[in-house]
Amino acid sequence: IDLNADLFGQILTSPLLNASGVHCQTKEELNDLAHTSNLGAMVTKSATLQARAGNPNPRYYDLKNGSINSMGLPNLGYDFYLDYVLQEQTKPTILSVAALSAADAITLLKDLQASDYQGPTELNLSCPNIVGEPQLAYDFEATDRVLKEVFSFYTKPLGVKLPPYFDLVHFDKIAAVLNKYPLTHVNTINSVGNGLWVDIEQEQVVTKAKGGFGGLGGTMVLPTALANVRALRQRLHDSIKVLGTGGVTSGEDVFAHILCGADLVSVGTQVMKEGLSVYDRLAEELQAIMAHKGYQSLADFRGKLKEL
Ligand SMILES: C=Cc1c(C(=O)O)[nH]c(=O)[nH]c1=O
Numbered sequence: 410i411d412l413n414a415d416l417f418g419q420i421l422t423s424p425l426l427n428a429s430g431v432h433c434q435t436k437e438e439l440n441d442l443a444h445t446s447n448l449g450a451m452v453t454k455s456a457t458l459q460a461r462a463g464n465p466n467p468r469y470y471d472l473k474n475g476s477i478n479s480m481g482l483p484n485l486g487y488d489f490y491l492d493y494v495l496q497e498q499t500k501p502t503i504l505s506v507a508a509l510s511a512a513d514a515i516t517l518l519k520d521l522q523a524s525d526y527q528g529p530t531e532l533n534l535s536c537p538n539i540v541g542e543p544q545l546a547y548d549f550e551a552t553d554r555v556l557k558e559v560f561s562f563y564t565k566p567l568g569v570k571l572p573p574y575f576d577l578v579h580f581d582k583i584a585a586v587l588n589k590y591p592l593t594h595v596n597t598i599n600s601v602g603n604g605l606w607v608d609i610e611q612e613q614v615v616t617k618a619k620g621g622f623g624g625l626g627g628t629m630v631l632p633t634a635l636a637n638v639r640a641l642r643q644r645l646h647d648s649i650k651v652l653g654t655g656g657v658t659s660g661e662d663v664f665a666h667i668l669c670g671a672d673l674v675s676v677g678t679q680v681m682k683e684g685l686s687v688y689d690r691l692a693e694e695l696q697a698i699m700a701h702k703g704y705q706s707l708a709d710f711r712g713k714l715k716e717l
Contacts, residue, residue, distance in 0.1 A: 421449030428677025429505040443499040445685045447692035455507035455533040460486035464618035475627020476678040479616040507533040535572035537602030537624045568594035584644035594650035597637040600624025627678035631656025642670025660694020670712040
Protein backbone atom coordinates (compact mmCIF):
# COMPACT_ATOMS: atom_id res chain seq x y z
CA ILE A 410 0.00 0.00 0.00
CA ASP A 411 1.35 3.45 -0.78
CA LEU A 412 0.06 6.89 0.18
CA ASN A 413 1.95 8.50 -2.71
CA ALA A 414 0.48 11.73 -4.04
CA ASP A 415 1.56 14.25 -6.65
CA LEU A 416 2.26 17.89 -5.80
CA PHE A 417 2.54 19.63 -9.19
CA GLY A 418 5.04 17.07 -10.46
CA GLN A 419 6.74 16.24 -7.14
CA ILE A 420 5.89 12.79 -5.75
CA LEU A 421 5.01 12.93 -2.05
CA THR A 422 5.01 9.83 0.14
CA SER A 423 2.00 11.20 2.03
CA PRO A 424 -0.97 13.29 0.83
CA LEU A 425 -1.04 15.21 4.12
CA LEU A 426 -0.20 18.89 4.52
CA ASN A 427 -0.55 21.45 7.29
CA ALA A 428 -3.37 23.96 6.90
CA SER A 429 -1.84 27.37 6.24
CA GLY A 430 -1.72 29.35 9.46
CA VAL A 431 -1.14 26.40 11.76
CA HIS A 432 2.44 25.90 13.01
CA CYS A 433 3.96 27.65 9.99
CA GLN A 434 4.57 31.29 10.92
CA THR A 435 8.14 31.34 12.30
CA LYS A 436 11.40 29.79 11.12
CA GLU A 437 11.27 27.35 14.04
CA GLU A 438 7.73 26.25 13.20
CA LEU A 439 8.60 25.82 9.52
CA ASN A 440 11.69 23.79 10.43
CA ASP A 441 9.50 21.61 12.67
CA LEU A 442 7.24 20.94 9.67
CA ALA A 443 10.26 20.13 7.49
CA HIS A 444 11.09 17.32 9.92
CA THR A 445 7.58 16.00 10.55
CA SER A 446 7.12 12.42 9.37
CA ASN A 447 4.06 11.65 7.24
CA LEU A 448 3.67 15.33 6.40
CA GLY A 449 4.02 15.08 2.61
CA ALA A 450 4.33 18.79 1.93
CA MET A 451 4.08 22.02 3.91
CA VAL A 452 2.40 25.40 3.49
CA THR A 453 3.60 28.71 4.95
CA LYS A 454 1.45 31.14 6.91
CA SER A 455 -0.10 33.54 4.38
CA ALA A 456 2.43 36.31 3.81
CA THR A 457 1.57 39.97 3.27
CA LEU A 458 3.82 42.65 1.76
CA GLN A 459 4.59 44.03 5.22
CA ALA A 460 4.96 41.99 8.42
CA ARG A 461 1.85 42.07 10.62
CA ALA A 462 1.35 41.66 14.35
CA GLY A 463 -2.23 40.49 13.78
CA ASN A 464 -5.20 40.92 16.07
CA PRO A 465 -4.94 41.29 19.86
CA ASN A 466 -5.17 38.22 22.09
CA PRO A 467 -7.17 36.18 22.83
CA ARG A 468 -7.33 35.26 19.15
CA TYR A 469 -7.44 31.44 19.13
CA TYR A 470 -9.81 29.33 21.25
CA ASP A 471 -10.06 25.55 21.41
CA LEU A 472 -13.59 24.11 21.35
CA LYS A 473 -14.66 20.52 22.11
CA ASN A 474 -15.72 20.07 18.46
CA GLY A 475 -13.19 22.33 16.76
CA SER A 476 -11.76 25.82 17.07
CA ILE A 477 -12.45 29.51 16.52
CA ASN A 478 -9.71 31.94 15.45
CA SER A 479 -9.36 35.62 14.83
CA MET A 480 -5.60 35.76 14.28
CA GLY A 481 -5.73 38.77 11.98
CA LEU A 482 -3.08 37.56 9.56
CA PRO A 483 0.01 37.81 11.80
CA ASN A 484 3.08 37.01 9.71
CA LEU A 485 6.76 37.89 9.33
CA GLY A 486 6.23 39.50 5.92
CA TYR A 487 6.59 38.36 2.34
CA ASP A 488 10.41 38.89 2.21
CA PHE A 489 10.94 36.45 5.08
CA TYR A 490 8.85 33.68 3.51
CA LEU A 491 10.34 34.25 0.05
CA ASP A 492 13.82 33.85 1.55
CA TYR A 493 12.64 30.71 3.32
CA VAL A 494 11.26 29.01 0.21
CA LEU A 495 14.32 30.05 -1.84
CA GLN A 496 16.49 28.00 0.51
CA GLU A 497 17.13 24.33 -0.20
CA GLN A 498 13.86 22.66 0.73
CA THR A 499 13.82 19.55 2.90
CA LYS A 500 10.19 19.07 1.98
CA PRO A 501 8.05 20.40 -0.92
CA THR A 502 6.69 23.76 0.24
CA ILE A 503 3.76 25.89 -0.95
CA LEU A 504 4.22 29.63 -0.41
CA SER A 505 0.93 31.10 0.79
CA VAL A 506 0.38 34.81 0.13
CA ALA A 507 -2.41 37.20 1.06
CA ALA A 508 -3.15 40.87 0.54
CA LEU A 509 -5.37 43.49 2.09
CA SER A 510 -6.16 44.92 -1.33
CA ALA A 511 -6.11 43.80 -4.94
CA ALA A 512 -3.33 46.32 -5.57
CA ASP A 513 -1.17 44.73 -2.86
CA ALA A 514 -1.81 41.29 -4.33
CA ILE A 515 -0.63 42.48 -7.75
CA THR A 516 2.45 44.16 -6.25
CA LEU A 517 3.39 41.04 -4.32
CA LEU A 518 2.86 38.66 -7.25
CA LYS A 519 4.77 40.92 -9.66
CA ASP A 520 7.70 40.75 -7.25
CA LEU A 521 7.31 36.97 -7.02
CA GLN A 522 7.20 36.68 -10.82
CA ALA A 523 10.49 38.60 -11.01
CA SER A 524 12.08 36.51 -8.23
CA ASP A 525 14.08 33.29 -8.51
CA TYR A 526 11.28 31.35 -6.82
CA GLN A 527 9.85 28.76 -9.25
CA GLY A 528 7.80 26.71 -6.76
CA PRO A 529 4.06 26.58 -6.05
CA THR A 530 2.23 29.58 -4.60
CA GLU A 531 -1.24 29.82 -3.11
CA LEU A 532 -3.12 33.11 -3.19
CA ASN A 533 -5.37 33.34 -0.14
CA LEU A 534 -8.65 34.87 -1.25
CA SER A 535 -10.49 34.01 1.92
CA CYS A 536 -9.11 35.42 5.15
CA PRO A 537 -12.19 36.12 7.32
CA ASN A 538 -10.49 37.96 10.15
CA ILE A 539 -9.16 41.23 8.78
CA VAL A 540 -11.14 43.98 10.49
CA GLY A 541 -13.12 45.85 7.85
CA GLU A 542 -12.09 43.55 4.99
CA PRO A 543 -14.46 41.18 3.15
CA GLN A 544 -13.49 37.70 2.04
CA LEU A 545 -12.62 38.51 -1.56
CA ALA A 546 -13.76 35.16 -2.97
CA TYR A 547 -17.36 35.88 -1.96
CA ASP A 548 -17.32 38.61 -4.64
CA PHE A 549 -17.24 36.66 -7.90
CA GLU A 550 -16.69 39.69 -10.14
CA ALA A 551 -13.85 41.01 -7.96
CA THR A 552 -12.22 37.57 -7.93
CA ASP A 553 -12.46 37.40 -11.71
CA ARG A 554 -10.89 40.88 -12.02
CA VAL A 555 -7.98 40.02 -9.70
CA LEU A 556 -7.23 36.68 -11.40
CA LYS A 557 -7.49 38.26 -14.86
CA GLU A 558 -4.88 40.85 -13.92
CA VAL A 559 -2.66 38.33 -12.10
CA PHE A 560 -2.56 35.92 -15.04
CA SER A 561 -1.81 38.75 -17.45
CA PHE A 562 1.76 38.59 -16.09
CA TYR A 563 2.15 35.62 -13.68
CA THR A 564 3.50 32.47 -15.34
CA LYS A 565 4.60 30.38 -12.36
CA PRO A 566 2.54 27.71 -10.53
CA LEU A 567 -0.36 29.45 -8.72
CA GLY A 568 -3.42 28.20 -6.87
CA VAL A 569 -6.04 29.87 -4.68
CA LYS A 570 -7.35 29.29 -1.10
CA LEU A 571 -11.13 29.56 -1.07
CA PRO A 572 -13.70 30.20 1.65
CA PRO A 573 -16.54 27.71 2.03
CA TYR A 574 -19.61 28.20 -0.18
CA PHE A 575 -23.09 27.16 0.93
CA ASP A 576 -25.19 27.42 -2.21
CA LEU A 577 -24.96 25.24 -5.34
CA VAL A 578 -25.28 28.35 -7.51
CA HIS A 579 -22.23 29.78 -5.75
CA PHE A 580 -20.25 26.61 -6.56
CA ASP A 581 -21.27 27.13 -10.20
CA LYS A 582 -20.27 30.80 -10.14
CA ILE A 583 -16.85 30.44 -8.52
CA ALA A 584 -16.01 27.40 -10.70
CA ALA A 585 -16.97 29.35 -13.84
CA VAL A 586 -14.49 32.05 -12.82
CA LEU A 587 -11.68 29.69 -11.80
CA ASN A 588 -11.99 27.55 -14.95
CA LYS A 589 -10.98 30.60 -17.00
CA TYR A 590 -7.45 30.61 -15.52
CA PRO A 591 -4.42 28.27 -15.60
CA LEU A 592 -4.53 27.55 -11.87
CA THR A 593 -2.53 24.65 -10.47
CA HIS A 594 -5.04 24.06 -7.69
CA VAL A 595 -7.75 25.26 -5.40
CA ASN A 596 -7.46 24.72 -1.68
CA THR A 597 -10.88 24.37 -0.11
CA ILE A 598 -11.99 25.25 2.55
CA ASN A 599 -10.66 28.09 4.61
CA SER A 600 -12.29 28.46 8.03
CA VAL A 601 -16.04 29.02 8.15
CA GLY A 602 -16.05 32.78 8.63
CA ASN A 603 -17.54 34.79 11.43
CA GLY A 604 -18.73 32.18 13.85
CA LEU A 605 -19.22 33.11 17.50
CA TRP A 606 -18.63 31.21 20.74
CA VAL A 607 -20.10 32.11 24.12
CA ASP A 608 -18.40 31.44 27.45
CA ILE A 609 -21.47 30.71 29.62
CA GLU A 610 -19.72 31.12 32.95
CA GLN A 611 -18.21 34.51 32.02
CA GLU A 612 -21.17 35.46 29.81
CA GLN A 613 -18.77 36.76 27.17
CA VAL A 614 -17.17 35.99 23.83
CA VAL A 615 -13.86 34.09 23.72
CA THR A 616 -11.82 36.04 21.11
CA LYS A 617 -11.11 39.77 21.22
CA ALA A 618 -11.17 41.20 17.68
CA LYS A 619 -14.41 41.92 15.82
CA GLY A 620 -16.53 41.51 18.97
CA GLY A 621 -15.66 37.81 19.12
CA PHE A 622 -16.57 36.83 15.57
CA GLY A 623 -14.01 34.40 14.14
CA GLY A 624 -13.27 31.59 11.69
CA LEU A 625 -14.42 28.08 12.60
CA GLY A 626 -12.36 24.95 12.08
CA GLY A 627 -12.16 21.34 13.18
CA THR A 628 -14.72 18.54 13.34
CA MET A 629 -17.71 20.87 13.12
CA VAL A 630 -16.75 22.02 9.59
CA LEU A 631 -16.10 18.56 8.07
CA PRO A 632 -19.46 18.25 6.22
CA THR A 633 -18.98 21.72 4.74
CA ALA A 634 -15.40 20.91 3.73
CA LEU A 635 -16.43 17.62 2.08
CA ALA A 636 -19.24 19.36 0.19
CA ASN A 637 -16.88 22.05 -1.12
CA VAL A 638 -14.23 19.50 -2.17
CA ARG A 639 -16.89 17.41 -3.96
CA ALA A 640 -18.68 20.34 -5.60
CA LEU A 641 -15.49 21.95 -6.89
CA ARG A 642 -14.03 18.64 -8.08
CA GLN A 643 -17.25 18.05 -10.05
CA ARG A 644 -17.06 21.52 -11.64
CA LEU A 645 -13.37 22.34 -12.17
CA HIS A 646 -11.24 21.29 -15.16
CA ASP A 647 -9.17 18.18 -14.40
CA SER A 648 -6.03 20.32 -14.79
CA ILE A 649 -6.92 22.15 -11.57
CA LYS A 650 -6.04 20.00 -8.55
CA VAL A 651 -8.15 20.12 -5.38
CA LEU A 652 -6.50 20.34 -1.96
CA GLY A 653 -9.04 19.39 0.70
CA THR A 654 -8.86 21.27 4.00
CA GLY A 655 -11.26 21.29 6.91
CA GLY A 656 -12.45 19.08 9.70
CA VAL A 657 -9.85 16.30 9.51
CA THR A 658 -9.32 14.49 12.83
CA SER A 659 -8.99 10.84 11.70
CA GLY A 660 -7.90 8.56 8.86
CA GLU A 661 -11.56 8.18 7.95
CA ASP A 662 -11.82 11.95 7.43
CA VAL A 663 -8.77 11.86 5.14
CA PHE A 664 -10.34 8.93 3.26
CA ALA A 665 -13.61 10.90 2.90
CA HIS A 666 -11.83 13.98 1.53
CA ILE A 667 -10.04 11.85 -1.08
CA LEU A 668 -13.26 9.96 -1.94
CA CYS A 669 -14.81 13.40 -2.61
CA GLY A 670 -11.97 14.17 -5.01
CA ALA A 671 -9.14 15.70 -2.96
CA ASP A 672 -5.65 15.18 -4.37
CA LEU A 673 -4.03 16.24 -1.07
CA VAL A 674 -5.50 16.84 2.38
CA SER A 675 -4.55 19.54 4.93
CA VAL A 676 -4.92 19.37 8.69
CA GLY A 677 -5.16 22.46 10.89
CA THR A 678 -7.19 22.46 14.09
CA GLN A 679 -6.24 18.88 14.97
CA VAL A 680 -2.54 19.87 14.87
CA MET A 681 -3.34 22.54 17.46
CA LYS A 682 -5.05 19.92 19.64
CA GLU A 683 -2.74 16.92 19.18
CA GLY A 684 0.59 18.26 17.92
CA LEU A 685 2.58 17.29 14.84
CA SER A 686 2.45 13.58 15.77
CA VAL A 687 -1.11 13.67 14.39
CA TYR A 688 0.35 13.09 10.90
CA ASP A 689 1.77 9.68 11.87
CA ARG A 690 -1.60 8.68 13.34
CA LEU A 691 -3.58 9.85 10.30
CA ALA A 692 -1.25 8.06 7.87
CA GLU A 693 -1.47 4.84 9.89
CA GLU A 694 -5.27 5.03 10.12
CA LEU A 695 -5.61 5.76 6.39
CA GLN A 696 -3.40 2.79 5.49
CA ALA A 697 -5.45 0.51 7.75
CA ILE A 698 -8.67 1.63 6.03
CA MET A 699 -7.12 1.06 2.59
CA ALA A 700 -5.85 -2.38 3.62
CA HIS A 701 -9.26 -3.35 4.95
CA LYS A 702 -10.92 -2.26 1.70
CA GLY A 703 -8.25 -3.74 -0.59
CA TYR A 704 -7.01 -0.44 -2.04
CA GLN A 705 -3.31 -0.23 -3.07
CA SER A 706 -3.08 3.47 -3.82
CA LEU A 707 -5.06 6.71 -3.38
CA ALA A 708 -5.95 6.67 -7.09
CA ASP A 709 -7.92 3.46 -6.50
CA PHE A 710 -10.65 5.47 -4.73
CA ARG A 711 -10.01 9.20 -5.35
CA GLY A 712 -13.17 10.97 -6.47
CA LYS A 713 -15.18 7.74 -6.54
CA LEU A 714 -17.85 8.76 -4.03
CA LYS A 715 -21.05 7.02 -5.07
CA GLU A 716 -24.51 8.62 -5.18
CA LEU A 717 -27.66 6.78 -4.27
C1 LIG B 1 -4.87 34.59 6.32
C2 LIG B 1 -5.69 34.83 7.36
C3 LIG B 1 -6.51 33.81 7.96
C4 LIG B 1 -6.68 33.76 9.33
C5 LIG B 1 -6.09 34.76 10.25
O1 LIG B 1 -4.87 35.03 10.18
O2 LIG B 1 -6.90 35.31 11.04
N1 LIG B 1 -7.46 32.80 9.90
C6 LIG B 1 -8.11 31.87 9.15
O3 LIG B 1 -8.83 30.99 9.67
N2 LIG B 1 -7.95 31.87 7.79
C7 LIG B 1 -7.18 32.80 7.16
O4 LIG B 1 -7.08 32.76 5.91
